[in-house]
Amino acid sequence: MPACFVSYNNMIINKVSVKGKLYLHLIYMAVTQRRDFDDTPAPGFLNPAWMASVPDSRPLSEVTLPGSHNTMARYGGAPTRCQSWPLALQLRAGVRFLDVRVRHVKGNLTIHHGVVYQRAHFGDVLEDVAAFLHERPTEAVLMRLKEEFSETNDIYGSVVSYIHRYAHWNLLWHSRLVPTMVQARGKLIILQDFVGPDLGMRYGSLDIADEWKVPTFLHLPAKWETVRKHLGAAEAGNKAQMFLTYSSGAGIFAYPISVARHINAQLLDHLALRAGKPRRYGILAMDFPAAPLLQTIINFN
Structure with a gap:
């Protein structure tokens, strides 16, 4: 047989x-643990308090921040998996931008990547973030929050309820304005990608490059070119404007892990050539980043 x-x-x-x-x-x-790409269960090293050395007076829009795309997408195999480390380890490794997708059903907010349930709910995310910020009050966490695999367009009330149940109201930065580091420390800054009264900053206020469609490997050069150009725009752009660049991508014939293996290497090479002096690149949201790549990004501050 x-x-x-x-x-x-x-x-x-x-x-x-x-x-x-x-x-x-x-x-x-x-599994692989390179300098740019890591799909092992834990990072090679941690950097849990790197924001402590960023001057209090610096606006968050002038800080270069590593982030994770589809932060909680660790299940479902190659078509949907975007990260290998749990959220608590991502935060301790230095990730400061989270991309969180919630499915809304009768007031419940479960974490999804498309159709695939990610074995968590929004309360789990809030508990991990609150615990981390309590432990490391010098740090700040930005979170893009949007609805996925449901189309209620009415998650505001449930989000507020979850914040009260699993964190606390004062954990949030309650303004559309970009905070300085001293204002941001210890705060969860929600980048609100849903309708409703303000809970924090509006996701749409950022200058965003998210060309995520990579149908095949033949489209990888075009994907990298959008990343490269947007990093240049972030460096040269208005320092009061927040920039967000997604290096992630996926398609029917190019799964997230395969795209990350190629793009992360180009990203690290690009950044390494420019290392040695402060540069403002904004937020870089990645799939399967390795600890040395996170450190390279952090070092621009």
Whole structure:
């Protein structure tokens, strides 16, 4: 009887029948920890308090920040998986921008990447962020929050309810204005990508490059060119304007992990050539970033 292979995240279950008995063999697929790309369960090193050295008077729009695209998307296999580290480790590794997608059903906010449930709800996100900021009050966390895999266009009330239940109201930065570092420390700054009264800054107020469609590997050069150009625009642009560049991408024939393997390497090479002096690149949101890549970004401050 031929073997049957079933993929489950980083594991292959090999079903083999021998003399009428079924044996399961767990074969772990190779994972990679490079300087630019990391799909292992934990970062190579941590940098939990890097914002402590950023001057209090500096506006957040002038800080270069590493972030994660689709922060909670760790399940569903190659088509939907964008990160390998849990949120608590992402924060301790130095990630300061989160991209959170919630499905809204009868007041409940579960975390989704498209159709795939990510085994968490919005309260889990808030608890991790609140715990981290309590532990590291010199830091600030920005969170893009949007509705996904539901179309109620009415998540505001549920978001407020979750904040009161799983965090606290004063954890938030309650203004559309860009805070200085001293104002931002210890705060969750919601980048509001949904309708309703202000909970923080509006996501649409940022200058954003999110050319996420990468249908095939042949489209990788065009994807990289949008990233490169937007980083240049962020460096030269209005310092009062917040910039956000997504290096992530996906398509039917180019899964997020495959795109990240290529684009992250180009991103690190590009940044390494410009290292050595302060530069403002805004927020860089990535899939599967490695700790050295995060550190390279942080060092521009």
